[in-house]
Amino acid sequence: MGRNLQSGERLRPVDLARPHGLSTQAVRNYEEAGILPAAGRTPHGYRTYTPLHARALRAFLALVPGHGHPTATSIMRAVNRGADDEALRSDTASRSDTASRSDTASRSDTASRSDTASRSDTVSGPDGTFIGPLAEQLGIRPATLRTWERAGLVRPRRDPRTGYRVYDEADVRDARLAHQLRRGGYLLEQIAPLIAQVRAAGGLEPLEAALGDWRGRLSARGRAMLTGAAELDAYLRERG
Incomplete structure (x- = not known):
């Protein structure tokens, strides 16, 4: 020494x-x-x-x-x-x-301030989008979306003719938010109540307090x- x-x-x-x-x-x-x-x-x-x-x-x-x-x-x-x-x-x-998490927090905050951020670049028809295109857009596997569904983070309906999952605008919003929060280190059990608040409020405002706390910790x-x-x-x- x-x-x-x-x-x-x-x-x-x-x-x-x-x-x-x-x-x-x-x-x-x-x-x-x-x-x-x-x-x-x-x-x-x-x-x-x-x-x-x-x-x-x-x-x-x-x-x-x-x-x-x-x-x-x-x-x-x-x-x-x-x-x-x-x-x-x-x-x-x-x-x-830490820098990566801070970047994710900033992007999640942007999403929380504008509903258009959750749907502007979503490729879907008038009846919604399917699991494959949504997974591709988010850069995740379809299996991940199925895991999120079991955890209550997304709630796609089933097409009565094909049985395929169909994600409407609110489902896409929830999937995008779940994706951002997972990247920020949140656990599924932490994300679920936040998503529930978003659904109950009909918008993304309930996430602002959580994101503010997250940014403060970072x-x-x-x-x-x-x-x-x-x-x-x-x-x-x-x-x-």
């Missing part, structure tokens, strides 16, 4: 834990998980830490809100074994995922990523 972790100021586990409201066991667990560099030991076998360990702990705790515990752990483990490129790839992948995550990046950079600079 470019710095002797057992030299200079010695810190006890409690010295690292107390500023963050952690237990000393949590600090030891983080070390054992590779989130912190290996601690030094006294002649009696007690762990001793340095300010560099404290910096590593601050970096990890700052990374968690933006990236989540698993990704933050992966980043710190990579850094502590000298695989900085791997750590940066994990960081970049997580940022890209914005907070983005800011947290900036804070985490600053702390990680400080750790890398101190580590040398």
Whole structure:
């Protein structure tokens, strides 16, 4: 590492834990998980830490809100074994995922503000559209639409002559919204009540509050990523 972790100021586990409201066991667990560099030991076998360990702990705790515990752990483990490129790839992948979700939120918000967004480019006849053309338009498999139907997200009627599913304008709207929300990370059981509210209201207005909350969480995550990046950079600079 470019710095002797057992030299200079010695810190006890409690010295690292107390500023963050952690237990000393949590600090030891983080070390054992590779989130912190290996601690030094006294002649009696007690762990001793340095300010560099404290910096590593601050970096990890700052990374968690933006990236989540698993990704933050992966980043710190990579850094502590000298695989900085791997750590940066994990960081970049997580940022890209957040950017993608933010883009989806923006497009979903656009759909929620205009009913024309849910039907302007739908290819259908006066009686509706069938499962194949709708799936193709959305870029999904017909099996996905059937799964959504079982979950109550779409409710196509059946053609009395052929038995084929027929999606009317409201069904297409619901399918488009389900598609956008799934891309944004929503689970089927989370989407179903939103779709039910849209149907009850006869429009997309009930989604605005949910989308506002979603955008707020993405914005907070983005800011947290900036804070985490600053702390990680400080750790890398101190580590040398």
